[in-house]
Amino acid sequence: MLADFLLYLSLFLIWFMLFYHMFLMQGGYLHAQSYRKTAEKYLSQMKEYPTVSILIPAHNEEVVIENTLKSMVRLNYPKDKLEVIVINDNSSDDTGNIVEGFANMYPYIKVIHTKPPLGGKGKSGALNTGLKHSTGEFIVVYDADNTPEPDAVTQLASGLMNDQKAGAVVGKFRVTNGSKNLLTRLINIETITFQWLAQAGRWFWFKLSTIPGTNFAIRRSILEKLGGWDEKALSEDTELSFRVYNLGYHIRFFPSAVTWEQEPEMIKVWWKQRTRWARGNEYVIFKYLLNFKDLNNKKVGLDLIYFLFTYLLFFGGVMISHSIFILNIFFDLNLSMGAVSYVLLVLGFLLFVTEVALALSFEKDQLTLKNAVIILFMYFTYSQLWLLLVVYATYLEAKRVLLKQEVTWYKTQRFKEKETSENRSA
Template identity: 45%
Template sequence: MTFADIISLYSIYAIWILMAINIILSIGGFIYYHRVKQTDGHCPLEEYPMVSIMVPAHNESIVIQRTVAALLNFDYPHDKYEIIVINDNSSDDSAEVLRKIQDKNPDRRLIVINTDSVAGGKGKSNALNIGFSVAEGSVIAIYDADNTPEPGALRLLVENLMSDDKIGAVIGKFRTRNRNATLLTRFVNIETLAYQCMNQAGRFFFFKLCTIPGTNFVMRRSIVEEIGGWDPKALSEDTEISFRIYRMGYYIKMMPLAVTWEQEPHLLSIWFKQRTRWAKGNIYVLLKNFKYIFDKSGGRMRFDVFYYLLVYILMLSSLIFSDIIFVSGILGFVHVFLSGFSTTLWVMAIMVFVLNVMITLAVEENEFSLQSAFLVLIMLFSYSKLWVAVVVNAIIKSISDAIFKREVKWDKTVRYVETAGNGKGNT
């Protein structure tokens, strides 16, 4: 057996291990979705707590009006929630847009905090800490500036949070509002449903684990106070604070009936910057929490750390090695003696991958189709390769930042004006 054979087999087995994990999580997620859909998801309360909805926003004038309108339209008791928009060192007309919204809604508690380059402009975590300093709610809700949550989302999240003292946070589901804009947004839509939503549901079903997605979630104010707010060094502040909630002994619940719609990057350059920031943030969180894998005090969080390590180590290495072997074989530099065996396993892996994703799409209205199956197949040979480039770029940037002691910078996702033909109404 040659070295090329060994590397090829490693790649195949690594992919199958990850696929087996995803299949198991998808099965759990499918069961959990089915159970939730048998109910309306509500846990009515005798008295609803005060909620502070915080929206960090930097140069978001294109989308912020639509977002605030959706937040004002919640069916949650209007006297029981406030909206705090942190207009974080924006250079566009966000301040004027928000002022006009305030003028049109004088009877609603809509607070706008306009920061400058001294106090603000340092990323989402810093903006959230600023907003939290004026928040009055016993429950904190977070929404990104491009979100349009459905009217019942907040009530569902809060009711489920208050239903059990062991729950530290409750997350909802987020959908791609502009899924029909480009081929890229179609890929993102499938990825979101199959891996971020379904896998989250499966992890909760089996392990009472969910990672906060950064938007459309609620958490207890007491938790934020106890942990001292958001880590300003964390680019993935959602993952970082999730791990701290786990270590406190709480668990995070998913309520898939609480839905928000968000604008995803429609251009590759914007997507690449966003995903590089996410990957850099996750690398930071992994390094920060790696020690807890061997520490019982880490509790169930240890599974999540291990899960992230598998994704970033096994998937990254297997995809890189398989591509190297494939290209080298075509160029005649190496010869894989087990090529027939490995080819069979690869073909089987591709078939199982497509089948697994299609099963997860089956739970969503208008998502299961032959077109979707074709897109999933294309994703495997394009989108996954882009993910490798993103992670490699994030690793290089993280190492470079550490060597040269650069301050962590937040690369904001650029928004665009959506047309009537690419919104959620056409899903």
């Protein structure tokens, strides 16, 4: 029967992803045990410091930009080798004046003011503008709500200096407002799991990881060869990752470089941000899947499959299984698996809980009783909300392609915070 076929298909997709995540988590655990030794070795071998340009795209960031620039001042990196370029991208608030104040005090901090028609088009355009005005051998990117730890840039630079096959080095990010409310606690758990499972696991086994939107360093020569960032991509970071792979480089996950960032505190802000991420990643999937035969580095296929499963096949499998479960309550679908399918779903849930709990155990003071309860709650709420979001994002992206609509950028709303040190101790 059709219902049986769809149920088998959905369970295969779900369990394929669950087993793959188990495999990745093993790699994440092994990387967590070894990366500190590598970081210490790299720092000891760093005889000279390369020139570094930090790019900070900023559109209406008056709420957070001051703390970000204070963290730039605190960086333990030779200031004669450092330039911090803030791209004040068509802001209508006090962002420009705040940055100008820092630029007047610190000669290594610069500000570029952009206006339409070139300015105000999104993060990729702002980064490309900053790249043209930069001089550093390495380019580091931070979002305007980020407060990197003092050694973060040194760690990123040491990764590139000591690993010539690395086109980019990706650091770890933590959440400053993780204890603000239930939503930020869920996001905090999500980000920790993503980094130790997906980033660390893929790096350990395949020498693959995805460039995030912040806290990464990339060789200037690579950006120039690639022509900068793709201004049509809503997930410019993921898109750039695939082009770096295709040049034959790997992207190193280097969790010793740590930044702290703000996450959405309201569900509507989260929804808009994550919708942009999902649409952007779907754009990347189809851009490279349709042109796979033209790619020089076929290893890219591993990550294409991962993103394809994550955003389409896995979510599709879960949606099918949920639909069959609900329909079977009201109509007898004569399923041959019967109770076995329910056992598999329960086991899948327990595996989900185990994987998330393991990821939290890699971070100090994160595997708490409160977080353990939230993980149970997370599966039935936050994870299910992701399903609806991906469906919505797929609809929007399909409509954009069919109607040839122009890409519009949504900037995540920021929230006023106390000093970063207070947030980290919360």
